[in-house]
Amino acid sequence: MKLREVVELLNAKVVSGEAHLDAEVEYVFASDLMSDVLTIETDNLLLITGLASLQTIRTAEMSDISKIIFARKKKATDEMIRLAAENDMILIECDYSMFKTSGILFQSGLKPVY
Secondary structure: OEHHHHHHHOOOOEEEHHHHOOOOOEEEEEEHHHHHHOOOOOEEEEEEEEOOOOOHHHHHHOOOEEEEOOOOOOOOOHHEEEEEEHOEEEEEEEOOOOOHHHHHHHHOOOOOOO
């Protein structure tokens, strides 16, 4: 599924990386624990989190994750957006809970990591 479709399904807002919305997504992982994110080694992964911090951007970069959804109405700061842009990351803000966000994407055919 293209990231553009994900944004539409979730009525979400892209705050960084709009030029990359044709990127493919196959897997989704939802977590607020960045230590769990560090264990993931999956390509075409979309991370859903409620942790809107620089730590999230840095952890995703270390884990080769370039697509992040901030759920629960969390907002990316200007500094997060700048760091994401430097690393060619896509940041998306979504008003839905992590549960609802994950459920919508699962029902739409995206796969869990495990």
